[in-house]
Amino acid sequence: MKIVAVTACPTGVAHTYMAQEALEKECQKRGYEIQVETQGSMGIENELEQDVIDEADVVILAVAIRIDGEERFEEKMDNGKVLQIEPADAIKHPGEVLDRAEKL
Template sequence: MKIIGVCACTVGIAHTYIAQEKLENAAKKAGYEIHVETQGTIGRENELSPEAIAAADVVILAVDVKVAGRERFEGKRIIQVPTEVAIKSPSKLLEKAKEVVQQQAV
């Protein structure tokens, strides 16, 4: 499964990067491909390419604020949760993403 995501917290520092790390580690453990963009006080980092967006099966938005460039994901399956969910339960979040992808495939 190919996942893309955006992490952004209200301050744009700690929770943004913790959520990114937790999602990346859980995806690696599950054998999924993941690319995560962060949006914070220094702007966008690891910006998602149009190719990565096009190839993605699902988009995870672990955000506490409005996401810049959300229109890029139009037509994609999107799961939006607070950063806290990605930090505390990254594996459960990825299971939910898998369910969403499988439901759409039926």
């Protein structure tokens, strides 16, 4: 499974990167490919290219704020392939998050 994700929290520090790490670790356990863009106090890091988004099976938006470039995910949203959650959910329950993503 190919997954792309964006993580972002209001301050753009701890939860942004903790959510990224939790999702990456859970995907590694399951043998999934994942690319995570972070949007935080450092700006946008690891920005997802449109072709990478288009090739993904699912998009996880672990965000507590409005993100830049949200329009990149419109087609996936229209197709029901976007899971929007709080960053804390990704940190505390990454397995459950991926279980939900698999069902999309």
